[in-house]
Amino acid sequence: xxxxxxxxxxxxxxxxxxxxxxxxxxxxxxxxxxxxRVGANVDLVREGARTDDLFIIVEGWACRYSITTDxxxxxxxxxxxxxxxxxxxxxxxxxxxxxxxxxxxxxVALPRDWALALAxxxxxxxxxxxxxxxxENMILTKWIQSLGRRSAKSRLAHLLxxxxxxxxxxxxxxxxxxxxLTQEQMGDVLGLTSVHINRVLQELKAERLVTTRYRTMILPxxxxxxxxxxxxxxxxxxxxxxxxxxxxxxxxx
Amino acid sequence: xxxxxxxxxxxxxxxxxxxxxxxxxxxxxxxxxxxxRVGANVDLVREGARTDDLFIIVEGWACRYSITTDxxxxxxxxxxxxxxxxxxxxxxxxxxxxxxxxxxxxxVALPRDWALALAxxxxxxxxxxxxxxxxENMILTKWIQSLGRRSAKSRLAHLLxxxxxxxxxxxxxxxxxxxxLTQEQMGDVLGLTSVHINRVLQELKAERLVTTRYRTMILPxxxxxxxxxxxxxxxxxxxxxxxxxxxxxxxxx
DNA sequence: CGGTTCGTTGAGGCCCATCAATCTATGTGG
DNA sequence: CCACATAGATTGATGGGCCTCAACGAACCG
Numbered sequence: 001x002x003x004x005x006x007x008x009x010x011x012x013x014x015x016x017x018x019x020x021x022x023x024x025x026x027x028x029x030x031x032x033x034x035x036x037r038v039g040a041n042v043d044l045v046r047e048g049a050r051t052d053d054l055f056i057i058v059e060g061w062a063c064r065y066s067i068t069t070d071x072x073x074x075x076x077x078x079x080x081x082x083x084x085x086x087x088x089x090x091x092x093x094x095x096x097x098x099x100x101x102x103x104x105x106x107x108v109a110l111p112r113d114w115a116l117a118l119a120x121x122x123x124x125x126x127x128x129x130x131x132x133x134x135x136e137n138m139i140l141t142k143w144i145q146s147l148g149r150r151s152a153k154s155r156l157a158h159l160l161x162x163x164x165x166x167x168x169x170x171x172x173x174x175x176x177x178x179x180x181l182t183q184e185q186m187g188d189v190l191g192l193t194s195v196h197i198n199r200v201l202q203e204l205k206a207e208r209l210v211t212t213r214y215r216t217m218i219l220p221x222x223x224x225x226x227x228x229x230x231x232x233x234x235x236x237x238x239x240x241x242x243x244x245x246x247x248x249x250x251x252x253x
Numbered sequence: 254x255x256x257x258x259x260x261x262x263x264x265x266x267x268x269x270x271x272x273x274x275x276x277x278x279x280x281x282x283x284x285x286x287x288x289x290r291v292g293a294n295v296d297l298v299r300e301g302a303r304t305d306d307l308f309i310i311v312e313g314w315a316c317r318y319s320i321t322t323d324x325x326x327x328x329x330x331x332x333x334x335x336x337x338x339x340x341x342x343x344x345x346x347x348x349x350x351x352x353x354x355x356x357x358x359x360x361v362a363l364p365r366d367w368a369l370a371l372a373x374x375x376x377x378x379x380x381x382x383x384x385x386x387x388x389e390n391m392i393l394t395k396w397i398q399s400l401g402r403r404s405a406k407s408r409l410a411h412l413l414x415x416x417x418x419x420x421x422x423x424x425x426x427x428x429x430x431x432x433x434l435t436q437e438q439m440g441d442v443l444g445l446t447s448v449h450i451n452r453v454l455q456e457l458k459a460e461r462l463v464t465t466r467y468r469t470m471i472l473p474x475x476x477x478x479x480x481x482x483x484x485x486x487x488x489x490x491x492x493x494x495x496x497x498x499x500x501x502x503x504x505x506x
Numbered sequence: 507c508g509g510t511t512c513g514t515t516g517a518g519g520c521c522c523a524t525c526a527a528t529c530t531a532t533g534t535g536g
Numbered sequence: 537c538c539a540c541a542t543a544g545a546t547t548g549a550t551g552g553g554c555c556t557c558a559a560c561g562a563a564c565c566g
Contacts, residue, residue, distance in 0.1 A: 064394075066394075066398055068398065068402050068403070068483065069483040070483075072402040073402075074397065074398045074401045074402050076394045076397045076398060076401075077394075087387065087390075088387050088390055088391065090383060090387065091383065091384045091387045091388075091494040091495055092387065092391070092490055092494070092495055093495045094487065095391075096391070096394070096395065096485075096487065096488045097394060116380070119376065119379065119380060119383070120376040120380070121376070123372070123373040123374075123376075123379060126372065126376060126379035126380060126383065127369070127372060127373070127379060129383045130343060130344065130372070130379065130382045130383045130386055131344045133383055133386035133387050133390060134340065134341050134343065134344045134345065134386050135344075136390055137340075137341055137386060137389055137390060137393065138341065138345070138348075138349070140390065140393035140394060140397060141317075141329045141330075141349070141350060141393060142349065143397055144327065144329045144393060144396055144397055144400060145319055145321065145327045145329060147397060147400035147401050147444060148327045148329075148400050148441075148443070148444030149321050149325040149326075149327050149444060150321070188401075190401070191400060191401030191402060230321065230322040230323075232349075234347065234349065235349045237345055241344040241345070242344055242345055242346045
């Protein structure tokens with residue numbers, strides 16, 4: 001602190017929340033445990049287990065996963081740098097999903113009890129948690145729409161569009177980002193088999209909407225890809241939460 | 254108030270939150286607008302429109318709906334008595350879904366700016382909003398698992414199990430509740446066509462897992478229905494939010 | 507009683523799953 | 537450096553779950 005070390009949370013959605021006052025940000029910084037590095041395919045929270053920490057992904061990819069009785073796997077969320085992996089642990093002892101890294105990753109833990117206590121003392125922190133939860137809501141809702149009403153090709157295209165925005169990877173109408181998912185894992189996100197992911201991905205490549213090189217995903221023409229699947233980024237609310245006069249009012253009270 | 258009139262919110266999840274102190278509950282009560290009765294198929298929030306109120310369903314059914322570019326419809330949430338229809342409006346100006354009644358309904362509006370101001374002043378209210386948001390998260394996540402990995406029959410069975418619990422309609426191993434959805438609407442929830450809903454529902458009836466009479470859904474053997482689709486009600490967290498020592502700590506501070 | 511909405515049934519077809527084999531890339535040990 | 541093992545990507549053949557289109561029946565209602 002004395003050395004003005006940059007908090008490992010910098011860049012996380014929690015840290016960057018516009019609902020936080022400076023002293024609230026600092027309170028959060030003092031509550032987190034030291035960042036640590038974990039390997040790929042490591043459970044941060046095992047499925048069905050209880051946990052006392054919120055995990056913030058600082059670098060790398062992770063996912064929520066759940067296994068159905070008949071062995072099928074579903075990934076109900078992809079967690080990118082800045083995301084909180086298990087915000088639900090704030091309010092619930094046991095979750096019906098696990099959290100696991102997909103790549104090597106840097107992770108910060110925030111003890112859940114401290115987080116709650118901070119929320120009770122700092123309105124900005126409490127509202128930030130609500131904001132984060134509602135943001136997840138928007139993404140989950142969009143995934144439901146995708147799973148319910150889109151074709152496989154459109155679902156895949158839509159997912160790539162979403163990731164491109166969430167990773168802030170777009171420039172000059174194109175996008176390029178490191179992409180660690182196997183086709184099996186893409187299938188587990190989209191409710192498809194890896195075989196079909198493969199075929200559909202080839203279609204997108206044939207239409208020059210997608211290119212892959214090594215483990216990099218390249219979207220040469222984001223506008224066309226978006227149009228192909230009806231992607232509208234507004235649900236990601238990259239501009240942050242709504243601000244209102246009432247917020248001003250309570251600020252100045 | 255003088256007459257000690259029962260708040261129309263009684264029974265709503267917001268009102269019943271165990272995170273609220275009595276004076277916080279009263280503050281909420283004073284913030285709501287008078288209850289009003291609306292007909293079936295009435296928009297509370299039009300898709301893509303902005304709104305300044307949170308809508309609490311007091312009686313009747315409602316849904317969130319969204320239309321895809323190619324005309325497909327998806328209902329990403331069913332709203333039952335006690336639910337908040339558009340909690341997302343707390344933080345976001347525009348939602349990518351609309352809210353519409355499915356039956357005649359009694360609805361209470363809570364001005365969004367007041368809700369935020371109350372949350373800033375009352376930690377219990379702020380945490381209740383977070384809790385409500387995370388509760389929705391759990392349900393949305395489960396729906397994603399259903400849409401991604403379950404067969405049509407299993408999806409329908411799972412939905413009926415969920416509604417049975419959410420409506421608190423179970424007694425003596427059976428369940429019975431009024432059920433206003435058309436087969437078309439069930440399809441819009443489950444990502445299926447009404448034709449296929451019809452066939453799959455008949456299968457469930459043939460297995461004596463479901464009976465319908467007029468507009469009433471009857472589940473004669475809830476245990477067997479649950480087993481048929483792997484339904485586990487824990488994700489609905491009917492017991493309310495987790496309580497901890499830290500919560501006690503800040504209570505007594 | 508005619509109109510409208512909803513439910514029901516049948517025929518046919520497509521999207522995606524399943525099963526299985528092959529190919530490629532990467533890593534490991536001798 | 538090569539033999540081998542393993543994980544992932546790719547391809548083909550086949551089948552099934554669900555969609556599509558269409559018609560008809562049933563319930564409700566002005």
